[in-house]
Amino acid sequence: MTVTEQSIPSYYDRIGGAAAVKAAVDVFYGRVLADPELAGYFTDIDMVGQRRHLALMLTVVLGGPNEYAGRGLAEAHQPLGIPDAHYDLVGAHLLATLTQLGVPADVQDHVRAVLGQVRDQVVTSGRPGV
Ligand code: HEM
Numbered sequence: 194m195t196v197t198e199q200s201i202p203s204y205y206d207r208i209g210g211a212a213a214v215k216a217a218v219d220v221f222y223g224r225v226l227a228d229p230e231l232a233g234y235f236t237d238i239d240m241v242g243q244r245r246h247l248a249l250m251l252t253v254v255l256g257g258p259n260e261y262a263g264r265g266l267a268e269a270h271q272p273l274g275i276p277d278a279h280y281d282l283v284g285a286h287l288l289a290t291l292t293q294l295g296v297p298a299d300v301q302d303h304v305r306a307v308l309g310q311v312r313d314q315v316v317t318s319g320r321p322g323v
Pocket residue numbers: 231234235238242245246249250253254261263264266269270273275279280283308311315
C-alpha cells in the first residue's frame with residue numbers, strides 16, 4: 194500500500210472534525226472571556242468575530258482544512274501588543290479545553306508543539322530576533 198498524505202487522518206479528523214471544533218469553541222470561548230487577563234482583548238470584537246477567531250485558531254492548530262483567507266497571524270496580532278504571559282494563558286486555556294473534552298494526549302502534544310511554533314507571530318515580545 195502506498196502511504197499518501199491523505200491516508201493519515203489529521204488530528205482535526207481524529208477528534209471529530211467541525212462538530213468537535215464547535216464544541217471546543219464553546220468551552221474555550223467561555224474560559225478565555227471569563228479570564229480577566231484576556232477578556233479585554235475581545236471587548237471591541239463582535240460575538241461572531243470572536244467565535245470565528247477561536248474556531249479558526251483551533252482548526253489551524255489541529256491541522257484541519259485551511260479555509261482561512263484573512264490576515265496572517267502576525268498582521269492580525271502584532272498591533273495588539275500581546276505579551277508572552279498572555280499567549281501562555283491562551284495556550285493553557287486551549288489545552289485545558291482539550292483535556293476537558295477528552296482529546297487524546299498525542300493530539301495535545303501536537304497542539305503544544307504548534308503553539309510553540311506560531312508564538313513569535315502572535316506575541317509582541319520587544320525582543321528583536323527572539
Ligand atoms: C495559536 C495562537 C493564535 C492563533 C492561531 C490565532 C488566530 C487568529 C486569527 C486567524 C485571527 C484573524 C481573525 C480574523 O481576522 O477574522 C485572529 C485575530 C485576533 N486574535 Fe488571535 N490567534 C492566536 C492567539 C491569540 C492570542 C494569544 C490573543 C490574545 C491574547 C488573540 C487575540 C486576537 C484578537 C483580539 C483578534 C482580533 C484582531 C482584530 O480584529 O483586530 N489571539 N487570531
